[in-house]
């Protein structure tokens with residue numbers, strides 16, 4: 001899933017067109033020594049989340065720079081196609097291509113907030129509720145939506161034509177949580193690496 005050198009080169013050449021976010025600086029090195037010492041062994045390099053408007057602006061900048069992602073669009077009826085298109089200290093981002101009945105299942109983004117833009121086609125987003133059916137909405141081309149770190153949500157392909165979405169996360173997505181029904185009907189969360197694909201069949205759906 002790591003971003004390849006050609007993409008990094010393209011990103012560097014187009015960097016001036018994108019909102020100013022840090023790509024590779026070591027945030028911890030800018031912290032006062034006492035703070036850095038307290039963070040050793042925990043999340044020393046973890047960035048603070050970008051304010052939501054900044055994350056949305058960055059997402060818009062990515063979408064308006066198709067040289068970073070358009071060549072990666074392809075659809076596979078057997079599985080979602082996802083390609084990382086940005087890897088920075090403040091934000092990471094993926095292009096996701098949807099078809100058939102592809103579905104993430106309910107999950108969270110650990111401590112990362114997300115901003116997502118629908119490029120082509122439609123997806124349905126559902127937010128898990130305890131006292132009612134999921135809060136669902138169908139989103140079409142040009143629509144941006146945000147997902148706070150506190151949310152438990154699910155994204156599914158909707159409509160009859162393949163869809164393309166761009167997902168940005170801040171601080172950069174490192175872990176996710178998936179949900180299932182455990183003994184006596186209890187809701188259970190399983191933490192996992194962001195490198196493991198989210199699948200509806202192993203999550204509450």
Ligand SMILES: [Fe+2]
Pocket residue numbers: 104107108109114153154155
């Ligand atoms: Fe998500």
